[in-house]
Amino acid sequence: MRLVYVTLKYLAVCLWSMFVIAPFLWALSTSFKDFNSVTGGATYIPWVDFEPSLEGWRVLLRSPAQGGVNIVEPYFNSIFVTCSASLISIILGTLAAYALSRFTFKAGFVKNNDITFFFISQRIMPPIVLSIPFFIMLGKLGLLDSLMGLIVVYIVLLMPIAVWIMVDFFNKVPKEIDETALIDGCNPYQAFYKVVLPNSIPGLIVAGLFCMIFGWTDFFFAFILTFTEVQLLPVAIVALNSSITPWWSLSAAALVCVAPLIVVAFIVERYLSKGNLSGALK
Amino acid sequence: MNFKHKYLFLLPGLLVLLGILIFPIGFTVRLSLSSWDSFFPGLDFIGLENYIRLFTDDLRFWEAFLRLSFLSITTVFLQYVIGFSLALMVWKEIRFQRFFRVLFLIPMMTTPVIMTVIWRTFFHESLGPVNDFFSLFGVTPLWLSDEHLALVTVIIVEVWQWTPFMFLLLLAGLLSLPKEPFLAASIDGAGPIRKFVYVTFPLMAPISIGAIIIRLIEASKIMDTVYVLTSGGPGTATETSSFYIFIKGLREFQFGYSAALSFTYLIIMIISLTIIAKVLVKLMIRSN
Numbered sequence: 185m186r187l188v189y190v191t192l193k194y195l196a197v198c199l200w201s202m203f204v205i206a207p208f209l210w211a212l213s214t215s216f217k218d219f220n221s222v223t224g225g226a227t228y229i230p231w232v233d234f235e236p237s238l239e240g241w242r243v244l245l246r247s248p249a250q251g252g253v254n255i256v257e258p259y260f261n262s263i264f265v266t267c268s269a270s271l272i273s274i275i276l277g278t279l280a281a282y283a284l285s286r287f288t289f290k291a292g293f294v295k296n297n298d299i300t301f302f303f304i305s306q307r308i309m310p311p312i313v314l315s316i317p318f319f320i321m322l323g324k325l326g327l328l329d330s331l332m333g334l335i336v337v338y339i340v341l342l343m344p345i346a347v348w349i350m351v352d353f354f355n356k357v358p359k360e361i362d363e364t365a366l367i368d369g370c371n372p373y374q375a376f377y378k379v380v381l382p383n384s385i386p387g388l389i390v391a392g393l394f395c396m397i398f399g400w401t402d403f404f405f406a407f408i409l410t411f412t413e414v415q416l417l418p419v420a421i422v423a424l425n426s427s428i429t430p431w432w433s434l435s436a437a438a439l440v441c442v443a444p445l446i447v448v449a450f451i452v453e454r455y456l457s458k459g460n461l462s463g464a465l466k
Numbered sequence: 467m468n469f470k471h472k473y474l475f476l477l478p479g480l481l482v483l484l485g486i487l488i489f490p491i492g493f494t495v496r497l498s499l500s501s502w503d504s505f506f507p508g509l510d511f512i513g514l515e516n517y518i519r520l521f522t523d524d525l526r527f528w529e530a531f532l533r534l535s536f537l538s539i540t541t542v543f544l545q546y547v548i549g550f551s552l553a554l555m556v557w558k559e560i561r562f563q564r565f566f567r568v569l570f571l572i573p574m575m576t577t578p579v580i581m582t583v584i585w586r587t588f589f590h591e592s593l594g595p596v597n598d599f600f601s602l603f604g605v606t607p608l609w610l611s612d613e614h615l616a617l618v619t620v621i622i623v624e625v626w627q628w629t630p631f632m633f634l635l636l637l638a639g640l641l642s643l644p645k646e647p648f649l650a651a652s653i654d655g656a657g658p659i660r661k662f663v664y665v666t667f668p669l670m671a672p673i674s675i676g677a678i679i680i681r682l683i684e685a686s687k688i689m690d691t692v693y694v695l696t697s698g699g700p701g702t703a704t705e706t707s708s709f710y711i712f713i714k715g716l717r718e719f720q721f722g723y724s725a726a727l728s729f730t731y732l733i734i735m736i737i738s739l740t741i742i743a744k745v746l747v748k749l750m751i752r753s754n
Contacts, residue, residue, distance in 0.1 A: 189658075193555050200552060201569055203626065210595055211584045226598035280479030287472035299476070303483065307680075308735060310687045312708040313728040316497070316715050317490035340486050343479060372471040403579040403690045408716060418579050422694060425583045435587070438580045445575040453568045456638060 208439075215240045215435035222431045240432030244440065255437050258420040262400065265331055265416060269338035270395035274388065276339075277303075277346025282376060284347075285354035286362065303347040306340060311404045314340070322409060329413045337405050342395040349394060353387030354380070390455060393448055400445055417441045497725035504719035516726035526702060527727060530710040531734070537617070537706065538685035541624040546678055548625065549632030554666075557640045567637070574630035582694040585623050586610070613703035616696050620704055623691055628684070632677055639673035640666075671750040679743050686735055707731050 213228055221227050221234035230236040243253050283289075284300050318337055319328070327333030357380060365375035381388075406416040415423075421441055424434050498516055500509045520527060556566050573581070588594050589609035597606045609619045647665050656664065689708035692698055698705035698713070705713075711731065715724030 193560070196551070197555050197560070197566055200548070201566065204569055204573060206595075207581060207584045207588055207626075210588055214587065222593065226593060226595045228595070276479035276482055279475045283472050283475035287475075289472070289476065299480070303479075306483065306487070308683050308739060310708055310728075310731065310735065312687075312689065312711045312715070313494060313732050314487075314490050315712075316721055316725060316728065317493040319716070320493070320721075321489055336486060339482065343483055347479070376475075397575060401575075401577040403577065418577050421580050422583060425586070425694065431587055434583060438584055441580050442576045445577075446572055449568050449571040449575050452571055452634070453564060456567065456634070456641065457564070 211435040211439055214431050215433075215439060217432050219430075237432070240430075240434075240436040243430075243433040244436055253420075253424060253433050253437060254415075255417065255420050255440065258415045258417045259441075261331060261414050262417040265334050265338060265406075266396055266399035269335045269342055269399050270392060272335070273339050273342035273346045273395055274392055277343045277391070278350050278381075278384075278388065281347050281350030282354055282380065285351050286359070300347065300351055304344050306344040311341075315405065315408050318405070319408060329410045331414050333409055334406060334414075334416070337409065338399055338402070341402065341405075342399055345394050345398060346391045349391040350384075350387055353384060353391075357383055386455065389451075393452060397445060397448060494725045494729055497722055498729050500722045500725075502720075502722040502725075507721075512722075516723050517730070519723065520726055520730060526705075527707070527710055529702065530705045530707045531731070533617075533704070534686065534688065534706040534708075535738075537620065537624070537688060538682055541621055541628070542678060542681045542685050544621070544625050545629045545632045545681060546674070549629045549677075550636050550670075550674070552629070552633050553637040553640055554662075557637065570633050571630050573627050574634070576627075578627050579690045579694050581627060582623060582691050585619075585626075586695055589619055610696055611700050613700050616700060616704050620688075620691060620695060623695060624685070624688065627691070628681065631684075632681060635677040635680070636670070636673065639670055639677075643669050675743070675746050675750055678746060679739070682742060683739060686739070 213230065214222065216230055216236040216238070217227070217234055218237040218239055224234075227233035244255055247254070280303065284296050289296055289299060314337075322328045322333040322336075325333075327336065361379055361383060362375045365379040366372070370378065401418070403418040403422065406419050407422070410416065410419065418441070421434070421437050424430070424437060496509065499511055499513060501512050501515070502508060502510075552570055556563055556570070560566065589596050591597055591606060591608055591610065594609075596609065600607060607615055610616055643666075647669065648661065651661050651665050687708055688706050689712065692704050692706055692709050693712075696704045698709050702710075707727075708731075711724050711727045714720050714727060
């Protein structure tokens with residue numbers, strides 16, 4: 185009975201693992217193909233099924249004028265936009281979360297929980313609802329098709345995540361530590377900066393990771409609010425898809441784009457195993 | 467503590483968020499009362515005409531909405547069942563525990579549209595590996611151009627992409643559970659199934675509700691996957707609300723009408739998610 189149970193468990197886990205890995209393996213294999221081995225039907229193993237070629241990867245390094253694919257510039261744009269928006273969201277979100285966790289606010293019927301809910305509920309907003317007014321608003325401000333404009337929009341996407349994670353986190357940091365700091369003669373800013381923040385690093389890291397994930401993987405706003413001047417990575421890669429579809433360079437570009445955040449999976453797992461995440465995610 | 471300072475902590479974030487959001491929302495409402503389109507760009511006032519058209523003469527919107535409800539409920543249900551099973555499997559002793567945990571998290575770290583581009587080649591009807599496999603049995607299903615199957619393909623991709631998120635929230639929950647109830651159950655001689663039904667599941671109810679609601683919120687915005695995988699096709703077979711509004715607004719440039727669509731969609735979303743949350747809380751807490 186126990187043996188059957190254990191066998192089934194490993195079977196299920198391995199099946200799901202294969203499903204998870206399949207598209208990556210397929211993309212990896214495709215990235216080494218050329219025209220003939222793609223259009224001749226599905227092939228899998230290099231040297232056995234098809235003769236590998238490095239064309240797909242070489243194209244990534246060439247400039248568009250030489251028939252290459254332009255992903256180097258979008259890559260840096262993506263990194264810049266994601267990092268700036270995450271940083272601003274984390275700073276503003278952490279300050280607000282600290283206030284919501286430590287002080288009581290009351291304005292009419294609006295209390296702390298309502299303010300917290302207001303922040304978090306912005307995730308309910310479907311991007312499409314904001315897209316048309318943002319399109320017109322950024323157009324009027326001359327921020328359409330610019331990195332600045334995207335950063336402004338991404339703050340709306342990311343700040344709710346930062347507030348959500350940090351409020352829960354601060355609620356678990358004992359109040360006594362700020363009170364002790366105040367008694368020792370710190371003003372509230374020093375207490376926050378010198379005592380509370382250093383104790384909140386795990387929460388800050390988790391919030392930062394989640395902001396990075398949701399910023400890096402967003403496609404919709406970048407797609408609608410930029411055209412030619414600036415391009416973010418997902419948009420650049422989806423644009424490849426609509427042309428005659430050179431699957432080899434498409435796969436190579438996709439793998440390059442997806443790679444950096446896979447490191448994040450390792451970091452998140454670390455936190456999970458140490459039990460730090462359960463406090464931050466509730 | 468000095469209470470003057472508390473506003474200095476709260477206000478920067480709150481004001482930035484309000485500042486960025488007030489205009490778009492107010493503008494959407496105002497725009498929905500106008501006939502702004504590519505022929506006549508400007509804010510005139512036509513009253514509730516757009517809303518009347520939406521409620522009386524736009525079957526496509528309501529079809530898209532039903533399809534979206536079906537898609538989100540199905541995908542979130544599958545994600546919950548699979549995510550919970552996976553979390554339970556790697557919760558306790560298993561070989562290569564860390565390897566499996568990392569692996570199961572990876573899909574949510576990848577950019578959905580980019581993986582969808584890969585999935586498109588994966589499900590390609592003549593050149594992809596899926597039909598290469600099925601051709602062994604002499605069939606070649608039309609994964610992307612059959613109207614029912616295309617919906618299944620969207621569900622498969624969504625489940626692949628977002629089960630990890632469910633898995634992450636549920637595993638974090640499992641790891642934070644107290645040990646005593648399990649010990650007590652063991653002493654009473656409960657087997658693994660009874661332990662799950664009477665201890666694990668009730669303890670996990672609040673976390674489950676949270677995870678399901680978060681995923682439902684995110685799933686109700688499905689749009690990227692559909693855009694890349696099928697472009698809403700064949701015909702309108704995989705069109706969701708967001709995608710329909712996108713076509714009306716940013717392809718046909720009927721700004722006024724699409725603002726009315728957006729606003730209605732937002733209101734329906736808020737109301738239905740609130741109801742679902744209340745019902746879930748009732749169901750799962752009562753089952754204890």
